[in-house]
Amino acid sequence: MADEELEALRQQRLAELQAKHGDSSGDPSQQEAKQREAEIRNTILAQVLDQAARARLSNLALVKPDKAKAVENYLIQMARFGQLAGKVSEQGLIEILEKVSQQTEKKTTVKFNRRKVLDSDEEEDY
Numbered sequence: 010m011a012d013e014e015l016e017a018l019r020q021q022r023l024a025e026l027q028a029k030h031g032d033s034s035g036d037p038s039q040q041e042a043k044q045r046e047a048e049i050r051n052t053i054l055a056q057v058l059d060q061a062a063r064a065r066l067s068n069l070a071l072v073k074p075d076k077a078k079a080v081e082n083y084l085i086q087m088a089r090f091g092q093l094a095g096k097v098s099e100q101g102l103i104e105i106l107e108k109v110s111q112q113t114e115k116k117t118t119v120k121f122n123r124r125k126v127l128d129s130d131e132e133e134d135y
Contacts, residue, residue: 014053015089021046054081057088061099069106079109 024042058066070077083105087093097105 014049017046017049018085018089021049050081050085053085053088057084057093057097058102059096059098062097062102065099065102076106076109076113079113080105083109
């Protein structure tokens with residue numbers, strides 16, 4: 010990847026950290042920076058994904074924006090380190106989605122605690 014793209018990613022990360030700490034997000038220069046970072050992300054993803062995979066990722070972003078953001082970050086990181094050979098197909102994106110889902114999967118358990126309710130008509134021996 011080009012040094013410009015790496016610097017843009019660093020700037021984006023810095024902006025995200027500043028936004029989390031409550032810096033003034035109403036500043037026009039920050040809005041421009043966020044817009045530029047979004048454009049850079051989109052160009053990187055356009056280079057990395059083929060058309061069908063890009064469409065699937067945009068559909069996922071509509072339904073689960075957090076998961077789509079995680080997949081985008083994963084793809085950008087893989088591209089940064091040169092771990093992607095060519096464009097990722099839709100099937101490749103599905104495999105990446107499965108990996109991300111397994112990593113972020115929440116295990117839920119339901120425990121039923123049944124208690125006997127005494128009815129006024131029923132009498133129990135103590």
